[in-house]
Amino acid sequence: MGKQLDAAERYRAGVLEYKQMGYWEPDYRPKDTDVICVFRITPQDGVDPIEAAAAIAGESSTATWTVVWTDRLTACEKYRAKCYQVDPVPNTGPDAGTDPQYFAYVAYDLDLFEEGSIANMTASIIGNIFGFKPLKALRLEDMRIPVGYMKTFQGPATGIVVERERLDKYGRPVLGATVKPKLGLSGRNYGRVVYEALKGGLDFTKDDENINSQPFMHWRDRYLYCMEAVNRAQAMTGEVKGTYLNVTAATMEDMYERAEFARDLGSVIIMIDLVIGYTAIQSMAKWARRNDMILHLHRAGHSTYTRQKTHGVAFRVIAKWMRMAGVDHIHAGTVVGKLEGDPNTVAGIYDVCRDTFNEKNLPHGIFFDQDWASLKRMMPVASGGIHAGQMHQLVHYLGEDVVLQFGGGTIGHPMGIEAGANANRVALEAMILARNEGRDYLAEGPRILQDAAKHCKPLEAALDTWKDVTFDYASTDTPDFVPLETVTV
């Protein structure tokens, strides 16, 4: 612990170590009302990890680099963030061939934050510290939001339960596909893909993240043709269908204009990209709640700061913020597809999206219990390099409340888009039927799919085309924890 200083020494002009300024309090017990963060810190060579951790607490709350007398005009004890625990990260340090890394736990008083504002909370917590010189790298691994603060956020505009009720789809994952090629199709051609995929059995189609309003297809044209396709597909199947109309644009005014047009055309869902920013996301979430709209979020850009283990913000934290901000869908990993996704890390992220209470689960990267204060549950979306032949694995890893998006796996089908959609839907329904019957569907998966393919040519063709496609690479973002020995009595 920092040497105890009396007030005169503490506030004498000059520079003190952060740990002497009150930002390191190993005896502190976090209050139920505190916001708690755990950071992974990699100090510069020779920097004391405790001092580095105290600096994080200081710079993300009240401190600056030197002592200021104006602290004494405030209840500064309360406003100081307090680092109360620093643990070495398992499997790091010279023996592991890495820089030593530490988990630093920091508690923040509730009064540091404005109610219902992701922008304010993040401006404190990630605003200033990630470029701090005494650290080589810094990562925000997880956060515990106190119930009182959680309750000031709207949460998902619609939520899993109401989304299912509006769509009349129960008991199985929802199926979608992203229209491909993502750039270049005219509005008329684009709508063709939407129509074929929805008629063939998908519930949703989706604009890609960078489909906004380009020379080859302006947004109004896309929306009009897409809604023709959605309504035609609904009439052909008797089922509710939807297409995520991307309203991402340069300004809020543009986004509201696009969202209103989508609403007036009868769309059940719109989408936004993460790159529009936290405040814009919260604005759109409130708009979605007012307008009975499901709000899909494409996590465009996140890997720039979520993927590397030593620096940035873990995606489980982004998922927490987005559930608080109020989106209904979030891309959250596939485990088996083409994009980053360690099974344990993905399981932790899915729990953040879907549970009403998260229990601390270090193997899944969940550092704290988290009570969601009845914020609605958010639907995770699995997208990127998945196909019908993996259906047993997808249901096993991702469960039932998830949107499975087969873009290439639908549009790239050898017999066409409608057949591709059909193959995915039949594979899914056959797998859910088998699961509910109590079969060991993970082990028997290939068999179940082969049997289903006997009455579905498109599924047979899909299984033949993609039978050996897997994306088996080492994950970069995996939890670090010491497995606890289970005591058996």
Add this chain to the structure above:
Amino acid sequence: MRVTQGTFSFLPDLTDEQISKQVKYILDNGWAAAVEFTDDPHPRNTYWEMWGHPMFDLRDPAGVLLEVNACRKAYPQHYIRVNAFDATNGIESLKLSFIVNRPDEEPGFNLHRTEGPGRSIIYTTHSYAAQKPAGSRYG
């Protein structure tokens, strides 16, 4: 055409044995099974007629199948579905819903377009069958 509402409409029609296994799954989860029927298959027709209340206290799949078959006997040319209600806090909604009976002929839907301002169109979906009075729509 084939109305593809419900969890298993893309599979061949379920046999009674398959239905029983799904009902067992419902009951093993502690959910209540319910039988509902309609002759208006509009995709946004939420409230099908209830064939009695959800069977909250029934724990034997055979009992549910009995109700399915009684409903089939009374309404052989209607859509009939089995719903599962989960009362768990945070869900309090359906967990499964699948069709167990459908008419021999499904004439499908007409998509009616009303041209609006600009190029916008107001779409209305009409079931061809539902143009006849309730009760005399199928067969």
